[in-house]
Amino acid sequence: MVEQNGHKLALKLVFPSFDPAHFILADRIRLKQILLNLLSNAIKYNQMGGTVTVACTRTGLDRTRISVADTGPGLLPEKLAQLFQHFNRLGQENSGVEGTGLGLVVSKLLVELMGGVIGVASTVGVGTVFWFELASAAAPGLTDEPIPPAVAQASAAPGAPLRTVLYVEDNTANLELVRQMIARRPDLRLLSALTGNQGVETARESLPDVILMDINLPDISGLEALRILRNDPATAHIPVLALSANAMPDDIKAGRSAGFFSYLTKPIKLNEVMEAIAVALAKVNP
Ligand code: MN
Secondary structure (H helix, E strand, O other): OOHHHHHHOOOEEEOOOOOOOOOEOOOHHHHHHHHHHHHHHHHHOOOOOOEEEEEEEEEOOOEEEEEEEEOOOOOOHHHHOOOOOOOOOOOOOOOOOOOOOHHHHHHHHHHHHOOOEEEEEEEOOOEEEEEEEEEEOOOOOHHHOOOOHHHHOOOOOOOOOOEEEEEEOOOHHHHHHHHHHHHOOOOEEEEEEOOHHHHHHHHHHHOOOEEEEOOOOOOOOHHHHHHHHHHOOOOOOOOEEEEEOOOOHHHHHHHHHHOOOEEEEOOOOHHHHHHHHHHHHHHHOO
16 A cells, blocks of 8 residues: 555665564554554655665564654654644644644554554654554464354254355454354365455355355455356355445445345454354255
């Protein structure tokens, strides 16, 4: 999302590798807003041919720090103190760089509401580093929450046919959660795809019995993927269940009229998902 803005200044954007993965306790959407704010600042207040470096490190026992460093002009100590104040753009008011200064105030508020800390360090002529720390968390999984009875007690009837569920989802934490849930069901097998196009391709190749479809995907949307599947005689019969963070009544209405078999909202409720899969399977292949 931010790379395009960086092109104007011929900036080099450096992102961390996530091996091993870091997990933190945060609201996914708010975290994204904070990161976008810090990244867009680091791009805006940089110099021609400069660098933006994002880093992610575990600090102490239970904190993870994410930092965004720029190679801009840097800030004097007295300016740093005012950074998180309302509408204060640090003498950039007449610089011709757009922005309202509200972003940092909101970022600070959001970080603190999630139990974290935000900070900044700067050296004039070198650049500025914004960082925030949030509580580290274990990799998400079923071990973290009580196992719903419908999942724990489910067992395949003798001779029950093996059914295949395809889950199209770009959020790997959600994928892992559903993977663990399906692993407890000897009668179900899971296929997954990380993009809409990949999902369509996998559906055509393996003709799953039911498809779980995220809506916000990196390439085509879940709605578009559904349309393609509906228009292909080979896949038109497969029930597609929407599983989306878009939870407004209009989203749900649009999803249902688009032809989703059912429309479930995130965060994922395991019982609800398992029931919806069972209903879809019973209807298609009683
Ligand atoms: Mn998504």
